[in-house]
Amino acid sequence: MKSKFQPDENGYFGQYGGAFIPELLYPNIKELADNYIQIIESEEFQVEYKSLLKDYVGRPTPLYLAKRLSEKYGAHIYLKREDLNHTGAHKVNNTVGQILIAKKLGKTKIIAETGAGQHGVATATVCALMGLECTVFMGEKDIVRQAPNVARMKMLGAKVVPATSGSKTLKDATNEAIRYWIQNPDTFYLIGSVVGPHPHPDMVARLQAIISEEMKWQLKEKTGKENPDTIIACVGGGSNAAGAFYHYMEDEDVELIAVEAAGLGVHSGESAATSQLGQVGIIHGSKTILMQDEYGQIQEPYSISAGLDYPGVGPLHAYLFETKRAKFMNATDKEALAAAYELTKIEGIIPALETAHALAVLPKIKFKKDQVVVINLSGRGDKDLEIFIKHLEE
Amino acid sequence: MKKLNTLLAQKENLLSIYFTCGYPKLGDTTQVISALEKSGVDFIEVGLPYSDPLADGPTIQDSSQKALENGINLDIVFEQLMTIKETNKTPLVLMGYLNQMLKYGEDKFCQKVVDCGIETLIIPDLPMVEFENHYQKLFETYGLTNVFLITPNTSVSRIQKIDSYTKVFIYVVASSSITGAKGAISNQQIDYFKRIKAMQLKSKLIIGFGISDKPTFTTACDFADGAIIGSAFIKHIGSYGLESIDAFIGAIKA
Numbered sequence: 030m031k032s033k034f035q036p037d038e039n040g041y042f043g044q045y046g047g048a049f050i051p052e053l054l055y056p057n058i059k060e061l062a063d064n065y066i067q068i069i070e071s072e073e074f075q076v077e078y079k080s081l082l083k084d085y086v087g088r089p090t091p092l093y094l095a096k097r098l099s100e101k102y103g104a105h106i107y108l109k110r111e112d113l114n115h116t117g118a119h120k121v122n123n124t125v126g127q128i129l130i131a132k133k134l135g136k137t138k139i140i141a142e143t144g145a146g147q148h149g150v151a152t153a154t155v156c157a158l159m160g161l162e163c164t165v166f167m168g169e170k171d172i173v174r175q176a177p178n179v180a181r182m183k184m185l186g187a188k189v190v191p192a193t194s195g196s197k198t199l200k201d202a203t204n205e206a207i208r209y210w211i212q213n214p215d216t217f218y219l220i221g222s223v224v225g226p227h228p229h230p231d232m233v234a235r236l237q238a239i240i241s242e243e244m245k246w247q248l249k250e251k252t253g254k255e256n257p258d259t260i261i262a263c264v265g266g267g268s269n270a271a272g273a274f275y276h277y278m279e280d281e282d283v284e285l286i287a288v289e290a291a292g293l294g295v296h297s298g299e300s301a302a303t304s305q306l307g308q309v310g311i312i313h314g315s316k317t318i319l320m321q322d323e324y325g326q327i328q329e330p331y332s333i334s335a336g337l338d339y340p341g342v343g344p345l346h347a348y349l350f351e352t353k354r355a356k357f358m359n360a361t362d363k364e365a366l367a368a369a370y371e372l373t374k375i376e377g378i379i380p381a382l383e384t385a386h387a388l389a390v391l392p393k394i395k396f397k398k399d400q401v402v403v404i405n406l407s408g409r410g411d412k413d414l415e416i417f418i419k420h421l422e423e
Numbered sequence: 424m425k426k427l428n429t430l431l432a433q434k435e436n437l438l439s440i441y442f443t444c445g446y447p448k449l450g451d452t453t454q455v456i457s458a459l460e461k462s463g464v465d466f467i468e469v470g471l472p473y474s475d476p477l478a479d480g481p482t483i484q485d486s487s488q489k490a491l492e493n494g495i496n497l498d499i500v501f502e503q504l505m506t507i508k509e510t511n512k513t514p515l516v517l518m519g520y521l522n523q524m525l526k527y528g529e530d531k532f533c534q535k536v537v538d539c540g541i542e543t544l545i546i547p548d549l550p551m552v553e554f555e556n557h558y559q560k561l562f563e564t565y566g567l568t569n570v571f572l573i574t575p576n577t578s579v580s581r582i583q584k585i586d587s588y589t590k591v592f593i594y595v596v597a598s599s600s601i602t603g604a605k606g607a608i609s610n611q612q613i614d615y616f617k618r619i620k621a622m623q624l625k626s627k628l629i630i631g632f633g634i635s636d637k638p639t640f641t642t643a644c645d646f647a648d649g650a651i652i653g654s655a656f657i658k659h660i661g662s663y664g665l666e667s668i669d670a671f672i673g674a675i676k677a
Contacts, residue, residue: 323526324523
């Protein structure tokens with residue numbers, strides 16, 4: 030039987046999702062929608078995908094019991110070490126899968142959007158691996174604040190195109206990628222999160238689901254338990270959270286916590302906490318919760334973290350929020366920075382700024398004795414060193 | 424279904440102009456419309472500025488951004504259009520993105536459009552399946568019609584379906600492209616126009632995207648009932664001001 034957390038035939042999770050795209054893109058979307066499940070479920074795909082994840086990406090990623098962190102917060106805190114993936118984040122799970130789908134569909138030119146640059150790097154990486162042409166759209170502001178990733182993409186042979194409209198961040202990079210796609214329908218849009226028109230949100234969620242697939246057996250091996258009590262993940266578009274939640278969504282006794290970026294404070298006017306500030310709207314081809322003004326103009330979000338600096342959220346997450354299946358929390362820039370320093374100091378792990386938001390809610394939760402908590406450590410912080418050094422004195 | 428249908432039935436080689444409300448200045452909306460009417464444009468596409476116009480090229484994006492900075496919003500647009508409701512005789516078609524209608528309130532939006540004397544909508548990100556499931560009924564309730572777009576990649580069966588839904592005209596997108604003037608029309612585009620014309624659809628055809636001057640307009644009219652110029656017009660008034668509208672239109676109609 031189909032899960033209620035899977036989209037219907039028109040790509041809806043409850044009232045969220047769909048494919049609100051100009052007619053120009055209809056054939057592309059249709060081709061993908063007609064084929065993606067069949068491709069993903071084929072033995073040929075599974076063998077190649079799993080083999081690349083194992084030998085190229087370095088999966089399974091460890092599920093690590095963070096003892097000192099656990100001691101501090103009075104719970105059993107496990108970190109799902111997506112930061113140890115090749116290229117440094119969970120993003121590569123999706124790009125490895127989508128590049129195989131692109132090849133299967135006979136596409137030779139790949140485009141992608143990127144915020145923090147992690148998805149851009151992961152896309153450039155698999156394009157180098159497969160010998161495909163790669164163009165990455167990135168907000169001008171993000172090009173500056175995530176310079177190491179820009180250099181990596183270029184070294185990997187990708188063309189990095191700055192998005193200069195609007196807030197010059199992830200939203201605008203996605204706009205430019207979609208515009209390029211409209212003008213060049215022979216390209217494959219390798220989207221980086223569980224956003225965009227159907228079937229992209231579902232396709233990306235399925236490819237990130239490997240995270241919770243591994244968590245299931247790893248947790249059993251380590252604790253003897255079937256399920257954790259709580260899973261925590263940060264949410265921008267929501268791909269790492271979708272992957273970490275995926276195989277637990279139907280188990281209502283597993284608490285799912287999605288952490289959004291509050292920037293300078295949820296109601297400061299400088300925030301990206303979409304679930305708190307948004308209403309139903311359409312962004313990047315999907316009906317979801319969206320930060321917008323009273324006339325439906327999309328608002329410019331703010332977060333110190335380029336990967337969470339997005340005015341929408343994937344339709345699956347909008348549905349998890351509306352049905353209260355997931356609890357939505359948020360963390361400010363400051364709280365995220367403090368959490369990043371803490372993890373570095375007591376566990377010797379420098380997390381990405383995005384990931385630090387998930388860690389930042391630990392002090393806000395009252396844990397029961399022996400509560401088993403898994404935090405999806407979605408990425409490593411090498412790319413954020415400049416920002417970390419800048420704030421180190423504060 | 425009155426003004427524009429009558430026009431489409433009676434006249435050939437229709438010239439339509441797209442412009443962005445509130446551009447170059449907030450109050451220019453009505454003046455652009457009356458200047459276009461005076462210069463003999465057949466019908467006018469009234470563009471609602473949007474923050475994230477995915478189907479538009481840089482020129483229309485920039486004009487939308489400027490208009491939003493000028494302070495334009497839907498309420499102001501409707502107020503502006505109300506002031507010329509009695510005097511303007513040229514059919515208006517409203518073009519905007521679905522989120523604008525959604526946030527404003529679908530019923531409130533449709534009622535305001537009707538109040539302004541407008542009967543036709545172009546919503547480039549409204550897909551056919553959503554039209555069938557919901558919007559067809561909504562629009563019918565208000566006596567509104569929406570225009571579907573077809574592109575070189577639209578399949579024959581889908582074009583036939585669009586033809587059956589169409590009550591005013593089909594917007595034939597000249598190339599697989601977003602809006603923006605592109606120079607001459609290629610042989611490949613002409614083959615596509617011929618292919619569509621040969622289908623002998625019941626609907627009238629208006630070509631848009633990449634129509635910028637007299638030669639491209641004339642070529643488009645060889646295969647359709649008319650054509651729409653957008654970016655080239657926006658660029659022109661951006662550079663030369665509203666007083667140059669007559670000269671721009673005159674050069675195309677000459």
